[in-house]
Structures are given as C-alpha cells and as structure tokens.
Amino acid sequence: MNPLLFLLLAALTVASALTVVVHRNPVRSACALVLTLCLLAVFFLGLDAQLVAFLQVIVYAGAIVVLFLFVIMLLNLQVEARAMAGALLVGTATAGGVALAVLVVTALRRAAVPAAANPPAGFGETAALARQLFTVYLLPFELTSILLLVAIVGAVALAKK
Amino acid sequence: MTPPLAWYLGLSAVLFAIGVLGVLIRRNVIVIFMAIELMLNAVNLSFVALARSSGSMDGQVIVFFVMTVAAAEAAVGLAIILSMFRNRETTNADELATLRW
Numbered sequence: 001m002n003p004l005l006f007l008l009l010a011a012l013t014v015a016s017a018l019t020v021v022v023h024r025n026p027v028r029s030a031c032a033l034v035l036t037l038c039l040l041a042v043f044f045l046g047l048d049a050q051l052v053a054f055l056q057v058i059v060y061a062g063a064i065v066v067l068f069l070f071v072i073m074l075l076n077l078q079v080e081a082r083a084m085a086g087a088l089l090v091g092t093a094t095a096g097g098v099a100l101a102v103l104v105v106t107a108l109r110r111a112a113v114p115a116a117a118n119p120p121a122g123f124g125e126t127a128a129l130a131r132q133l134f135t136v137y138l139l140p141f142e143l144t145s146i147l148l149l150v151a152i153v154g155a156v157a158l159a160k161k
Numbered sequence: 162m163t164p165p166l167a168w169y170l171g172l173s174a175v176l177f178a179i180g181v182l183g184v185l186i187r188r189n190v191i192v193i194f195m196a197i198e199l200m201l202n203a204v205n206l207s208f209v210a211l212a213r214s215s216g217s218m219d220g221q222v223i224v225f226f227v228m229t230v231a232a233a234e235a236a237v238g239l240a241i242i243l244s245m246f247r248n249r250e251t252t253n254a255d256e257l258a259t260l261r262w
Contacts (some may be wrong), residue, residue: 006164010172017176017199021183026191033195036176040202043169047213052205052224059228064198064235071239072191075246085186093185095176104174108167119216132218132227144229151233158240 001046013039026072030065042069046126128135169210176203190242192250194235201231 016039019032044053048067084090122128133141180203201204205224212220244251 001163003164003168006168010168014175014179015170017179019193020195021179021187021192023244026189029192030194033198036199037202040206043172043206044209046163047169047209049212049221049224052209052221055225055228056205058204059232060198064232067235067239068191068195074243075191075252077189077191079250085188090186096185097182100181101175101178104178105171108171108174119213122169123213123216123218124221128218129221129225132222136219137222137226140226144226147233148229151236155229155236155240158237159243161171 001043006046009039009042013043026077027069030069030072033068034061034065037065048119051123051126051129052124166210166214172205173203173206173210176200176206188254190245190254190257191239193254194238194242198231198235201227 013036016032016035020029020036023029023032037056041053041056041061044050044056085093162242177200180196180198180200180242183199184218187193187196204226208220208224212218242252245257251257
C-alpha cells in the first residue's frame with residue numbers, strides 16, 4: 001500500500017470512528033461504524049489478509065452492524081437530548097484519550113520495529129489460514145462453535161418474553 | 162514501498178483510544194456497544210499488521226476468533242439491551258444503575 005494512500009485512508013478511518021462516538025443519532029453512528037469497518041477491510045487487504053478482509057465485510061459490516069441497526073430501529077431510538085455524559089467527564093475522557101494516543105505513538109517512534117520481510121508464498125490465502133485453523137487451532141475452533149451455540153441459546157432465552 | 166509497521170500500530174492505538182472515549186462519554190448503551198466493537202477492530206488491525214510483519218498466519222487466525230467472540234457478544238448483549246428496554250423503557254446507562262452499589 002502506498003504511504004500516501006495509507007495516510008488518506010487512516011484520516012478517513014479516524015474521522016468515521018469519531019463520528020461513531022460523537023454523533024447524537026444512533027442510526028448515523030451505526031452507518032459510520034459500517035464505513036469504519038469497510039475502511040479497515042481495505043487495510044487488511046493491503047496487509048495480505050484477503051480472507052480476513054472479506055470476513056470483516058461479510059460478518060462485521062454485514063451481520064453484526066445489521067443486528068445493531070435492527071435493535072436501534074426496533075427500540076425506535078431517536079436523537080437523544082442527553083447523549084453525552086457530564087462536561088467534566090467528557091473533558092477528562094478526551095484528555096485521557098489524547099494522552100493515551102500520544103503516549104503510544106511516541107513509544108512507537110522510539111521502538112525499533114523490525115523491517116517487514118516479504119511474507120512466504122501463499123500468505124493470507126484461505127488455504128493457509130484454513131490449514132492453521134484445522135491443525136494447530138483445532139480445539140479453539142471447536143470451542144468457538146460451543147460459544148456460538150451458547151450465545152444463540154442465551155440470546156433467545158433473554159429476548160423471549 | 163509499503164508503510165512501516167509502526168504506522169499501522171499507531172492507527173490501531175488511535176482507534177482504540179476513540180473506542181475507550183466512546184465507552185466513557187456516551188450514555189446510550191447501544192452506542193457504548195458500538196464503541197466496544199471499535200476497540201475490538203483496533204486490536205484486529207494490530208494483529209493483522211503484526212502477522213504480516215512476522216510472516217506467520219497466527220495473527221490472522223486470532224482475528225478470526227476475535228470476530229467470533231464479537232458476534233457472540235453482540236447477539237447476547239443486544240438481547241440483554243432488548244429485555245432491559247422492555248422492562249425500563251430506556252437505553253440510558255445512567256438510568257440502568259440497579260446493580261450499582
């Protein structure tokens with residue numbers, strides 16, 4: 001990925017992430033979240049993670065955010081009068097967030113990050129990821145199916161009248 | 162020429178900070194939930210960038226698991242929000258303080 005393109009996309013991503021957090025209308029927040037997730041998928045593509053990029057769009061932007069939008073519409077949430085916490089908390093949290101970001105960025109500037117080597121052939125392809133998933137990570141993979149089953153049963157039990 | 166790893170990690174840190182900010186300042190539980198998704202995605206970006214720079218697929222496999230957990234979390238969390246709304250007619254975190262000591 002071209003560094004100039006990176007900076008442009010990074011600026012867009014940060015702007016849409018900020019929109020998610022500060023916009024008063026939850027529907028707009030959710031739409032901005034879709035944009036953020038799709039932009040992140042572009043970064044994933046640039047990092048040779050094709051399968052993860054497509055899963056990001058299909059599962060995250062396609063399924064999870066639609067679930068959010070569905071609940072927002074179901075609850076008929078409007079623009080809130082008191083969307084934010086008190087001014088003191090907002091000020092403190094903003095200062096803390098900026099301080100955290102500055103700290104990490106400064107630390108990264110000083111850290112000796114190794115130069116990215118060329119990845120091995122087939123890196124990021126579905127076959128390579130699937131091989132890892134079904135050999136080294138087989139047990140965690142099976143456990144996620146149990147997790148999803150528990151989540152489905154839990155969601156139905158909670159949402160049922 | 163590709164951007165250095167540190168840029169990706171920096172972007173990831175900024176996105177994570179925005180997510181923390183959202184959890185702290187917003188009062189709508191659904192928006193707080195979206196901010197949590199933002200944090201998870203910031204970490205995913207770190208994982209993918211580090212996987213690329215170390216040339217190992219493990220980071221991408223972990224992203225797969227993070228997505229699964231995020232999906233499960235969203236399903237259960239939104240069901241909780243739904244049943245809370247049914248009982249209390251609100252999604253404001255300040256008014257949902259029954260469990261607060």
